[in-house]
Amino acid sequence: MIQKVRFFHLISPMHLYNASLLFGMVIVLLVITIYCYLWVKKRRFFSKARISDKLDDCIGAILIEDATAPEVELLIAEIKALLINPLNKQFAIDLLINTKKNLLGQAAQNIVNLYERLDLKAESIRKFNSLIWHQRAGGIYELYMMNQRDMQSPIAQHTNSPNETVRVEAQVATLGFSGFNGLAFLNDLTYSMTEWQQIKLLEQLHLTSVGELRDLPQWIQSSNQDVVLFALKLADSYQQLGVHKEVASCMAKESEKIRYQAIQTLGRIAGEGTRELFRMRYDAETRNNKMAMLKQIAVIGDVEDLPFLERVATQEKYEDLKIQAVRAIATCCPEREEILWDLKSSGTVAESIVQQIEFEFGK
Amino acid sequence: MNIISIILSILTYGIFIYSVVLLLFYVFIGIYSIGETRHYLHKNAFTDYRLLASSPHIPSISVIAPAYNEGATIIENVRSLLSLYYYNLEVIIVNDGSKDDSLDKLIEAYQLERIQRHISYKIPTKLIRGVYKSKNPVYRKLVVVDKENGGKADALNVGVNVSGNDYIVCIDVDCILEQDALLKLIKPFLEENQTRVIATGGVIRIANSCEIKGGRLVKVHLPKNYWARMQSLEYIRAFILGRMAWARMNGLLLISGAFGAFDKQIVIAAGGYNHNTVGEDMELVIRMRRYMEEHKLPYKVSFIPDPLCWTEAPENTKIFGRQRNRWARGTIESLRMHRVMFFNPSYHVLGMLSYPYWFFFEMMAPSIEFFGFIAFLIMAMLGVIAWSVFLSLLLFIITFGYVYSAFAALMEVISYNMYHRRSDMARLLLTALTEPFYFHPFVVWSSVKGQYDLLRKKTTWGEMTRQGFGTATPVAAASTSTK
Numbered sequence: 071m072i073q074k075v076r077f078f079h080l081i082s083p084m085h086l087y088n089a090s091l092l093f094g095m096v097i098v099l100l101v102i103t104i105y106c107y108l109w110v111k112k113r114r115f116f117s118k119a120r121i122s123d124k125l126d127d128c129i130g131a132i133l134i135e136d137a138t139a140p141e142v143e144l145l146i147a148e149i150k151a152l153l154i155n156p157l158n159k160q161f162a163i164d165l166l167i168n169t170k171k172n173l174l175g176q177a178a179q180n181i182v183n184l185y186e187r188l189d190l191k192a193e194s195i196r197k198f199n200s201l202i203w204h205q206r207a208g209g210i211y212e213l214y215m216m217n218q219r220d221m222q223s224p225i226a227q228h229t230n231s232p233n234e235t236v237r238v239e240a241q242v243a244t245l246g247f248s249g250f251n252g253l254a255f256l257n258d259l260t261y262s263m264t265e266w267q268q269i270k271l272l273e274q275l276h277l278t279s280v281g282e283l284r285d286l287p288q289w290i291q292s293s294n295q296d297v298v299l300f301a302l303k304l305a306d307s308y309q310q311l312g313v314h315k316e317v318a319s320c321m322a323k324e325s326e327k328i329r330y331q332a333i334q335t336l337g338r339i340a341g342e343g344t345r346e347l348f349r350m351r352y353d354a355e356t357r358n359n360k361m362a363m364l365k366q367i368a369v370i371g372d373v374e375d376l377p378f379l380e381r382v383a384t385q386e387k388y389e390d391l392k393i394q395a396v397r398a399i400a401t402c403c404p405e406r407e408e409i410l411w412d413l414k415s416s417g418t419v420a421e422s423i424v425q426q427i428e429f430e431f432g433k
Numbered sequence: 434m435n436i437i438s439i440i441l442s443i444l445t446y447g448i449f450i451y452s453v454v455l456l457l458f459y460v461f462i463g464i465y466s467i468g469e470t471r472h473y474l475h476k477n478a479f480t481d482y483r484l485l486a487s488s489p490h491i492p493s494i495s496v497i498a499p500a501y502n503e504g505a506t507i508i509e510n511v512r513s514l515l516s517l518y519y520y521n522l523e524v525i526i527v528n529d530g531s532k533d534d535s536l537d538k539l540i541e542a543y544q545l546e547r548i549q550r551h552i553s554y555k556i557p558t559k560l561i562r563g564v565y566k567s568k569n570p571v572y573r574k575l576v577v578v579d580k581e582n583g584g585k586a587d588a589l590n591v592g593v594n595v596s597g598n599d600y601i602v603c604i605d606v607d608c609i610l611e612q613d614a615l616l617k618l619i620k621p622f623l624e625e626n627q628t629r630v631i632a633t634g635g636v637i638r639i640a641n642s643c644e645i646k647g648g649r650l651v652k653v654h655l656p657k658n659y660w661a662r663m664q665s666l667e668y669i670r671a672f673i674l675g676r677m678a679w680a681r682m683n684g685l686l687l688i689s690g691a692f693g694a695f696d697k698q699i700v701i702a703a704g705g706y707n708h709n710t711v712g713e714d715m716e717l718v719i720r721m722r723r724y725m726e727e728h729k730l731p732y733k734v735s736f737i738p739d740p741l742c743w744t745e746a747p748e749n750t751k752i753f754g755r756q757r758n759r760w761a762r763g764t765i766e767s768l769r770m771h772r773v774m775f776f777n778p779s780y781h782v783l784g785m786l787s788y789p790y791w792f793f794f795e796m797m798a799p800s801i802e803f804f805g806f807i808a809f810l811i812m813a814m815l816g817v818i819a820w821s822v823f824l825s826l827l828l829f830i831i832t833f834g835y836v837y838s839a840f841a842a843l844m845e846v847i848s849y850n851m852y853h854r855r856s857d858m859a860r861l862l863l864t865a866l867t868e869p870f871y872f873h874p875f876v877v878w879s880s881v882k883g884q885y886d887l888l889r890k891k892t893t894w895g896e897m898t899r900q901g902f903g904t905a906t907p908v909a910a911a912s913t914s915t916k
Contacts, residue, residue, distance in 0.1 A: 086825035093832035100839035101862060107846045108855055171481075204475035211479045235476055265623035269490045296626065303490070358698070389553035422551040429549035 117152070118161050124149045125165055132180045146187055159193045166190070167215045185216045195221070207235040214243030222247040229255035238267045245274045250281030253304075256289050256297050263296035271300070272307060283310060290316040298323070299331055306335040314341045321351055330359050337366030345371055349378045360391055368398035375402055376409070384418040392419060396427045406431065441817060448805050455794050456833060463840055466677040470738050470848055473677075482616040486518045492599045492622065493521035494615055494694070497592030498606035499585050500526055504533035508542045510606050513648025515574060519615045524575050525592045526606065530559075530582025539577050544569045556590040556705030559583035564595065585690070586706035586713040593705055596697060603714075605691045605744065609640060609650050614741035618694045621735035628731040631699045631721050634680075634688035635736070636672040638851065639665045640743035650743050655857040658748040662864050663872045665746075665852075670841040673738060673848065680736035684787035686722075688734070690714030692742035699724065699732075710770070712763015719771050719783075726780045740849055754879040761883030762891070764796050799880035831869050838865040 128145040135142065153159045163185070170181040185191065194216070198209030210228065213221045225247075228240035244252035253275075263271075289301035290313060302320060305313050317339065320332035336344050348363045355363065364382065367375055379402070382395035396419060400406045414424040485491050496514055500507055507526075514524045528536050539545060545565035552561050558580070565577040580591050589603055600622065602615060611617075614635065622630045641656035656662045679685040688695075690713065703724040706713045718734060725732040747753035768791060775792065777784040812818050842861060845851065852858055 081822075083821045083825035086822075086829045090825070090828040090832045093829070093836050097832065097835050097839050100836070100843050104839070104843050104846050104858060104862075105855065107843070108850075108853065108858060111846075111850060111853065171483075204478065208479055262626045264626050266620060269488055269623065270484060272490055273484050273488055389551070389555075393551060393553075420551060422549070425549045426551045 114157060114161075117158060121149065121152050121158060121162055122165060124152065125162060128184065129169060129181065132184060133177055137180055137183060146184070149188060153188065153190075156193065159190060162188060163190050163193065163212055167212065170215065179217075182216050191216070191218060194218070198224070203233040203236055207233070207239045210236065210239040210243050214239075214246045217246075219247055226252075226255070230259055230261060232261065234261070234264070234267075237261060238263075238270060241267070242270055242274045245271060245278065249278035250275065250283060253283070254285070256292070256300070257285060259294055259297055262294075263300055268296075268300050268303060272303060275304075275307075280308065283308060286310055286313050287316045290320065295325055295328060298328055299325075302328065302331040302335045306331070306338045309338055311339045311341070314339055314344075318343070318347055321347060326356055326359065329355070330362055333359060333362040333366060337362075337369055340366075340370040345375055349375070352378070352382070357388055357391070360386075360388075361394055364391060364394040364398050368394070368401045371398060371402040373403055380409075380413075383413065389420075389423070393423050393426065396423055397430070400427050400431050441812065444808055448801065448808075451793070451801060452830070455798075458790065458794065459833075459837055462678040463674050463837060465681055466674045467844070469677045469681040470673065470844065473738055474848060477620075480620075482518075482613050485616045485620070486613070487520060489520065491519075491521055492619065493523070493597075494519060494600045494602055494619060495523045495525055495592070495596035495598040495697075496602045496604060496615070497525045497527065497589055497596065498604050499529050499588030499592070500531065500535055500606045501529045501582070501585075501588075502531045502533045502535065503606055504531065504535040504538055506607060507535050508538055509648050511539065511543070511575065513609060514604075514606075515572065516612070516648070517610060517615055518612050519619075521598070522574050522615065523596065523598055525595055526575070526577045527588040527592050527595075528577065528579045529584070529588040530580060536577070536579055540565065543567045543572045543575055543577075545575075545577055550595075552594055555594055555701050558587050558590045558594060561591060561595075584708050586708035586710075589713070590705040590708075593697060593700055599697060600694055601697045601700065602692075602694045603690060604742070607745065608637075608691050609645060609648065609743040610692070611650070611739075611741045614692075615694075617737060617739050617741060621737060622694070622696070625733060628733045629696065629699075629725070630735050631696045631725060631732050632688050632718060633694045633735040633737065634676065634685070635692055635741040636676075636738055637668060637689055637691055637742045637744055638740045639668060639746045641746055641748065643743065653851045655852050655854075655860055656746070656748075659864065659867075660750070660753050660872075661746040661748050662860065663868065664753075666838060666841070666861055666865055666868075669845050670838065673844050674837075674841050676736045677738055679787065680734065682782055682786070683733050684782045684790075685734040685736055686719055686783075686787045686791055687715045688718050688736075691744050695721070707770070710763055710766035711759045712767045715763060716767040716770060719767055719774075722783050723771055723774065723780070726783060738848060740851055750875065754875070754882070757876050757879035758883035758886060761796075761799060761880035762887045764791065765884060765887055768792055768796055799877045800884060802877045803881045834869055835865060838862075838868070 124145060128142060128149060131139065131142045131145060149162070153162055166181055166185050170178050173181060191213070194209050194212040196209070197205045198213060198221070200206050200209065206228075210225050213225065222244070225240050225243045228236050229244055231237040231240060241252075241255055244255060246252075283304060286301055286305060289297050290305070292298050292301065298320065302317060304310070305317055314336070317332050317335050320328050321336075323329055323332070333348070336347070345367060348367060352360060352363055364379075367379070371379070376399065379395045379399045383392050383399065386392050386395065396410070396413065399409055399413075403409055410424050410428060413419045414421055496517070498510075498514065500510075503510065511524070511526060526539065528539070544567050546568050547563045548566050550564040552564070560581050562579040562581065565579070567573065567575055576595065578591055578595050580588065592603070593601060600619065602618065604610070618633050618635050621633045624630075638653075639656055639661055640650065641658060641661035642654040643650055644652035644654070656665055676685060676687075693714070695717075699721050700717070703717070703721045705717075707716045707720070710716050722732070722734065747756055768788070771788070774780045774784040774788045776789055780788070809818070809823075839862065842858065842865075846853075846858070852861060
């Protein structure tokens with residue numbers, strides 16, 4: 071006779087039914103929450119649509135007519151009446167920021183004025199003063215997007231914040247307010263700067279008029295490796311010929327990323343010894359950095375580099391480097407066709423590689 | 434106690450413990466994913482992707498899309514890819530020896546000419562017949578590679594070999610990407626300094642019944658078809674809960690072949706896609722991770738919750754069954770190839786958590802469920818079932834499943850709310866009610882068949898017939914791997 075499995079004396083059916091009942095209640099609760107959310111989101115949608123309509127009318131009136139016209143005053147009063155909760159205020163701020171991004175000059179300033187007249191700055195400051203990181207970062211973003219220069223100093227205090235998002239928003243804001251002078255935060259930066267942050271900062275700088283980079287040599291020699299990397303990018307973007315020596319010294323750094331960026335930057339600010347430096351360091355470099363060197367030599371090289379390039383083209387084990395070396399030969403040497411023919415006929419470089427380069431230059 | 438009773442006890446205890454651990458995992462995944470999604474949404478609330486779109490400082494990307502007999506839709510699909518916002522972009526279409534007129538259509542539509550190009554076979558592949566680029570500068574981003582037929586993995590490897598950029602994004606050519614999909618997908622690679630992000634995945638959604646015009650998604654609807662609708666729910670659970678939680682633990686083992694970005698250098702170092710498995714997407718991620726672990730390099734596999742890629746889901750049991758059959762085979766093959774990692778502490782989270790989870794709860798689950806059901810039938814016939822316990826346990830499991838589905842639906846509403854019509858949500862939740870009785874048993878059956886097919890050494894993909902977006906003509910596609 072087979073015995074029934076006795077395991078389930080540990081959990082009686084009643085326990086399971088009770089748990090199921092509990093799950094049933096959770097399901098009901100979840101479904102109610104889902105529908106509440108959908109209802110709230112729908113209400114928000116209509117509420118946003120109302121604000122959007124009024125703001126569009128108001129912006130249109132400000133851009134076309136006088137900002138102090140009675141019609142504008144009336145619209146502002148109506149919009150203020152709609153901005154009864156933080157969500158509506160946030161929507162209005164977002165809409166104004168998006169509008170301002172597409173405008174320049176006085177038109178953009180009119181949007182800033184509208185932001186102030188709608189008392190939305192208070193909302194941004196409230197967020198900026200919040201202890202919650204994303205609210206604080208959002209507040210900073212809004213204040214600098216709306217060009218609130220009186221907040222420059224309190225915002226600048228967060229350029230070395232332990233929170234990454236707050237830190238980068240504060241750094242971008244500082245650059246937005248002070249241009250190149252805002253880069254002073256690099257002197258005291260103890261935290262990291264991600265690639266993303268660096269791109270944001272570079273793009274923010276491109277929006278401001280070009281200024282001086284007095285502390286650049288200091289940043290290139292910073293103990294913070296990310297500051298070094300960023301400084302090298304600055305030297306590259308703004309072609310800072312005066313820091314050639316400092317940049318060249320970065321070729322001895324341990325970080326492959328820094329050496330890579332140094333190669334890129336040296337290519338842009340090339341001096342007398344640049345190509346020689348590349349040739350000397352080539353064999354010790356990583357594959358990625360070798361490629362970067364060859365690409366730079368293709369731009370700054372000349373006939374003097376031919377023996378080096380021929381050596382790479384014939385002896386390098388990686389095909390992509392060989393191709394780049396042949397491309398560099400074709401770029402640097404006036405007698406391109408003959409050299410390519412020699413390479414092809416000697417059989418030291420694959421015929422298809424030479425054909426590819428011939429095709430590229432033939433076009 | 435006789436031998437049969439002992440066996441039954443072991444079976445009962447075993448399945449019970451297995452189920453408890455699985456349920457605990459689900460609870461953990463559900464809760465753990467919330468933090469990751471919240472953090473992502475807060476962090477990116479005011480991210481201006483336009484900044485990246487136009488920046489010369491962004492890394493270069495090659496989008497690789499293998500195509501096999503896609504002639505009916507290839508022109509539109511390529512146009513859609515060429516319209517993606519990204520400054521440093523190259524779109525590589527790999528014609529995997531199509532038997533139709535795909536290549537001719539591409540040559541004509543995009544004014545392609547054959548170019549001289551030396552191909553460095555960094556990853557061994559089938560022979561490349563030719564590389565084409567457009568004479569028209571408008572299509573300068575497009576590269577078309579014609580090669581001998583070798584399957585999806587081989588075609589992707591050709592794309593990797595041809596790519597001249599730092600990152601590759603592998604997609605199914607008929608997927609519809611959001612315009613800013615690449616910008617969002619590349620951001621995680623730029624956000625880590627100490628660890629190297631080797632791959633990033635994005636959420637894939639079901640495009641059936643959605644309105645699509647000119648290769649762009651215009652309006653989102655919940656699929657009308659039952660199977661596609663059920664898959665919508667399944668994808669929400671898998672992507673918004675599962676993948677986000679695993680990404681937070683840095684334990685993600687799978688980035689869908691339909692849409693994923695990879696660090697090309699690591700892809701090549703790891704050896705590229707393996708064409709000896711039908712689960713090449715999963716196998717690549719495991720191998721890349723294994724490579725990083727074995728070389729003691731700090732790394733991360735990232736995942737973002739934005740719905741960026743829309744794909745067509747199978748709408749009938751025949752095609753759907755084939756897909757799940759293949760997924761089951763792919764999972765076993767991938768895990769078998771890397772069995773050295775099983776509970777191996779040298780592989781950290783990968784070896785001690787991700788691999789065992791996949792082994793026990795993804796790979797073995799269909800067999801355990803299937804044999805559990807067989808055991809149940811036998812026990813019922815032998816009269817050894819405690820019916821009161823059985824019914825209460827059944828109710829417990831079913832209600833737990835509903836809780837999980839409803840929770841996933843709530844997360845969807847709170848985060849991206851793609852199905853914002855109340856009627857859509859009602860249909861989704863009602864569809865979930867049928868899952869334990871219809872959809873899930875079919876998935877289990879298809880997976881068990883897949884495991885059986887693997888034993889029979891069946892290695893084919895199985896034809897995937899698609900309706901195509903905005904067309905009534907059925908389109909035969911070589912593959913889809915929206916796992």
